[in-house]
Amino acid sequence: MSAHFESRDLVIPGDVLYEGRIRTGDNTYRMQGKVCATRIGLVDYGRGIVSVIALEASYNSLVGDLVVGKVVDIELGQWMVEIDSPSLAILSVPDAIDAPFSPDVVMPDILDVGDMVIAKIVDLDRRRTPILSTLGRGLGKVEEGFIVRITPSKIPRLIGKKGSMVNMILKETGCDIVIGQNGRILIHGRTREQEEIVVDVINKINKEAHTSGLTNRIQEYIKGLKEEQN
Amino acid sequence: MSKKKSRSRKKKKWERVDGREPNELRPIKIESGVLPNADGSSYIEMGRNKIIVGVFGPGEMHPKHLAKPHMAVLRCRYHMAPFSTDPRRSPAPSRRDNEISMVMRYALEPAIFLERYPRSCIDVYAEVLQADGGTRCASINAATVALVDAGIPMRDLVVSCAAGKYDGKVILDLGDYEDKEGEADVPVAYMPKLSKVTLLQMDGILSSEELEKCIHLSIEGCNQIYEMQREALKKKYGIEKEEK
Numbered sequence: 087m088s089a090h091f092e093s094r095d096l097v098i099p100g101d102v103l104y105e106g107r108i109r110t111g112d113n114t115y116r117m118q119g120k121v122c123a124t125r126i127g128l129v130d131y132g133r134g135i136v137s138v139i140a141l142e143a144s145y146n147s148l149v150g151d152l153v154v155g156k157v158v159d160i161e162l163g164q165w166m167v168e169i170d171s172p173s174l175a176i177l178s179v180p181d182a183i184d185a186p187f188s189p190d191v192v193m194p195d196i197l198d199v200g201d202m203v204i205a206k207i208v209d210l211d212r213r214r215t216p217i218l219s220t221l222g223r224g225l226g227k228v229e230e231g232f233i234v235r236i237t238p239s240k241i242p243r244l245i246g247k248k249g250s251m252v253n254m255i256l257k258e259t260g261c262d263i264v265i266g267q268n269g270r271i272l273i274h275g276r277t278r279e280q281e282e283i284v285v286d287v288i289n290k291i292n293k294e295a296h297t298s299g300l301t302n303r304i305q306e307y308i309k310g311l312k313e314e315q316n
Numbered sequence: 317m318s319k320k321k322s323r324s325r326k327k328k329k330w331e332r333v334d335g336r337e338p339n340e341l342r343p344i345k346i347e348s349g350v351l352p353n354a355d356g357s358s359y360i361e362m363g364r365n366k367i368i369v370g371v372f373g374p375g376e377m378h379p380k381h382l383a384k385p386h387m388a389v390l391r392c393r394y395h396m397a398p399f400s401t402d403p404r405r406s407p408a409p410s411r412r413d414n415e416i417s418m419v420m421r422y423a424l425e426p427a428i429f430l431e432r433y434p435r436s437c438i439d440v441y442a443e444v445l446q447a448d449g450g451t452r453c454a455s456i457n458a459a460t461v462a463l464v465d466a467g468i469p470m471r472d473l474v475v476s477c478a479a480g481k482y483d484g485k486v487i488l489d490l491g492d493y494e495d496k497e498g499e500a501d502v503p504v505a506y507m508p509k510l511s512k513v514t515l516l517q518m519d520g521i522l523s524s525e526e527l528e529k530c531i532h533l534s535i536e537g538c539n540q541i542y543e544m545q546r547e548a549l550k551k552k553y554g555i556e557k558e559e560k
């Protein structure tokens with residue numbers, strides 16, 4: 087019945103986090119009464135639960151997530167979209183143009199192989215393949231902007247508490263940012279310089295996601311970059 | 317006089333080819349996250365071995381008929397670069413390359429939660445840039461670090477180290493010369509927190525006592541390497557901590 091680490095310590099797969107009766111949270115497993123970590127991350131001892139906030143993790147698709155994906159294949163009545171999850175996602179014609187699939191629909195004219203799309207996961211089918219939809223505000227084909235990739239487990243850090251981090255970046259740089267839960271981020275600004283600042287900042291957040299007081303430091307960092315450009 | 321002296325010193329201390337103690341490892345350097353295009357990666361220098369490992373996945377399995385409906389498939393590729401040995405070797409995968417790929421897969425599989433990713437696959441590519449004996453052990457060590465760096469859920473790290481017999485003595489972590497000229501070589505892969513052996517090979521002739529000695533010695537070496545792997549994984553985040 088004891089904790090082996092302090093909260094927010096860096097742990098590595100196999101590290102024994104707790105011995106005794108406790109619930110196992112994210113990224114942990116139980117082995118002979120011991121709770122161990124399965125991913126590298128920061129340990130979090132809650133009330134009656136132990137979990138690890140992963141620093142490296144692949145994307146696990148959930149219904150309702152907004153994702154940025156790439157069309158990799160066109161099949162009869164559906165597009166296959168790569169969203170960095172273990173399996174390709176399906177976007178079918180009725181979910182893209184709000185009309186049934188008919189012979190007059192020319193699929194490559196709507197979305198071609200290589201196009202980037204912003205979509206929402208509306209369902210997981212019985213094999214846990216994500217089903218996408220591009221019907222809705224702000225969804226659909228990406229026309230222009232920058233796309234950067236970060237580790238999907240660091241997305242909450244990029245958004246911040248109630249969006250504090252992302253709102254600060256929006257205010258400081260004046261760029262539009264679409265954050266896909268799968269770790270792909272679309273940045274669209276008025277000038278290329280603005281976009282480059284955001285790309286730089288997001289890479290910095292990706293590297294330093296585990297440190298505290300990040301929002302303020304990032305704000306300073308953006309100001310520094312802006313001065314450099316002027 | 318001087319002849320006598322040298323002879324007596326020789327009798328006192330038996331030395332290995334590179335002057336190491338019998339239970340001493342070669343100097344090891346591990347780095348994680350070295351390849352930006354891979355999901356996870358690592359680089360290891362174990363003595364004069366230099367190996368780079370990239371991990372991709374979990375992702376869609378191709379060809380699809382090889383996917384397993386209840387678990388992910390782990391695919392390993394061990395490859396020696398043409399310039400890794402003297403003389404140059406053919407870049408085509410040899411029988412030895414294929415065998416070590418399989419051995420790596422068997423050593424790593426028990427540590428990964430493959431059942432969490434049905435119908436998908438995880439790829440591990442180990443490229444030997446410079447070889448100096450014990451490349452399979454070094455590849456397994458680097459592959460574990462790369463798998464953790466890729467965020468693949470694991471039960472424990474896998475550490476690997478060889479022991480063997482050279483000149484009638486049991487020694488740890490054989491170099492290229494000791495490997496080729498020695499009597500026997502026992503590579504062991506080990507999960508330190510679970511204390512489980514995932515790989516045990518023997519090449520050569522050993523008595524059962526010697527084999528047991530070899531296994532204990534290599535597990536001792538594994539525990540030392542385990543600490544270095546932990547450090548390598550933490551270093552990626554630790555150095556940034558100092559900046560603040």
